[in-house]
Amino acid sequence: MSTINDVARAAGVSVATVSRALRGLDRVSPQTRARVVQAATELHYVASPTASSLASGRTKVVAVVVPFLARWFFATVISGIEKALRRHDHHVLLIDLEGESFGTRLHLSHSMLWKRVDGVIVLATALDEQEQALIERLGLPVVTIGHRIRDWSCVRIDDKEAMRIAVRHVLDLGHTDVAYVGGVPDASADLQTPQDRARAFADTLAERGLGCPPEWVIESDWTAVGAARDIMAVLNGPSRPTAVVAASDEMALGVMAAARRSGLAVPQDLSVIGVDDHVLSEALGLTTVRQDVLCQGHRAGEALMRQLVDEAAATVDEVMPVQLVVRESTAPPPKKRGGTRVTNT
Amino acid sequence: MSTINDVARAAGVSVATVSRALRGLDRVSPQTRARVVQAATELHYVASPTASSLASGRTKVVAVVVPFLARWFFATVISGIEKALRRHDHHVLLIDLEGESFGTRLHLSHSMLWKRVDGVIVLATALDEQEQALIERLGLPVVTIGHRIRDWSCVRIDDKEAMRIAVRHVLDLGHTDVAYVGGVPDASADLQTPQDRARAFADTLAERGLGCPPEWVIESDWTAVGAARDIMAVLNGPSRPTAVVAASDEMALGVMAAARRSGLAVPQDLSVIGVDDHVLSEALGLTTVRQDVLCQGHRAGEALMRQLVDEAAATVDEVMPVQLVVRESTAPPPKKRGGTRVTNT
């Protein structure tokens, strides 16, 4: 393929002029620019990204760091990021921190970022001190999604508010016996989302003078199978809830399935509500609190681009709105069985 | 940060030696190598990827081209690819071809690949002649997944076989009135998977002397909502099937939900089977034909790395196994209603 030299020769100008003309810098006469552009087009010239990166110090690539990839939320966010970045002629370099074996996670290292990317977007991951220091040291602008770190820019929803809306919905329906799936497992003890949602669940019940027995607050690995497995004991127990609030739609779908397996009809015998508005939730009729995940990715991408262009651009903390979406999985509680009600803390 | 010069100075050798020593080339004495490695470690030296790319012509980055990202299949494959590549110290540059507006798709262009990546992995996408020529011209090794293109390496399953297994399962259960969701829409008329599965559905019925009325073969956008919407007419029609075979689990889940909405119990009134073994299928009790998607990504990554190292490495066509997984969504047909049976073509 042709290089900048070929174009310079063809257009009868210097390489510097070619570089300026093609990058749209000023101080190039319209005629010259036209000639250069034409020569470049004819030669199918495209600047070598590695060469310009080396010379300019900028790569036009941003690292997108994820704890794992094969989850709806992450894949969707990344899709949003990608679309935002490509408008600005930037690319996504994927950094998947999921380890080989279960429960492990890779650590962000110097060699993943150094001279490789211009900025970083971190998805719902708690970086440790070392990793944070690394990014700081490299001087990379960063935007986080779904989890605040330091004073870095962040795009997120109000997790407490989302959960409050979910809980109030079932409470307003008349439920008083409600269980929760999505307690905070050790593995994500440092993530804000599980914590905030779990906390808001308890608080919102308390706010109405209600409580929930500890065995009705179920820790979960945040998967559908896990939730289905773990809710079973509660559904088959002597006194069972009339509603289950799950911290995510994936878990909520697991709960719905578990209920059916136990012979409980949803929502007649058991109401189920989630948070997220997973792709499948609409089809499966799950009531949920929707967040616009694609948009969050988009916003994060835009925010990063701003910081890239303007060193002094303000860091942002965008809190995106959430919205209750009522579908078939929630209804008022069945009339009978008032006796088994439980309301301690 | 430190450069190769700093290391050379610290170790008292030339930069050439540092380069050789650190990359594990031979013709470096063990002592020298040790000194270099130590100096590099102390200085936290990591070679600048852009500089070595420019000098060597190789980037250690591979483009992963996807038609869209936020779908379980694609996200999962990519996860597999990523894990394979990182073992070989290579990275994933995401190229999402999904356009801004519905139904459009971006075209693979020179500037996305040129001097940017060492190879390409194409996921379930039919590239047009221009795009194929581009890759050919750039001399990039490529591996496709789920869709054969030219004589390029490919990792896939036998789609016809997968569908045959699904259909035979419901037939063996005793069903004779079976509908299909996943006909080939125009948008994917050039993709092998939809075609092969649809074809195998019809063929497998025929093989047992059965048929399926045209209105029971439903085209779909391959989403759960779409399938749920489109199956409704059939489920509420005068004569309805006792089983539905969907070309993907996502659609199958949509069908299950639609059936319940129509007051049909699954599997008592209607059996449903899919293909893929989506993450949620186990939790939701969907019978399916499983493929190991993660593994396909892994294999594709490995195959590409082989071709990268050894120019002459044989191109491969790996056909991964599939397996019937019977869960709660399929059962023998209800006894009555024999009268409405339909068996034309």
Add this chain to the structure above:
DNA sequence: CTGTTAGCGCTTTCAT
């Protein structure tokens, strides 16, 4: 407005 000229940091002959 345009050309000249140093690099950017590494790899890779070619000598030694």
Add this chain to the structure above:
DNA sequence: ATGAAAGCGCTAACAG
């Protein structure tokens, strides 16, 4: 086994 030196292709001063 090691060093010297010529690039890789582009950007960014600095002149003019």
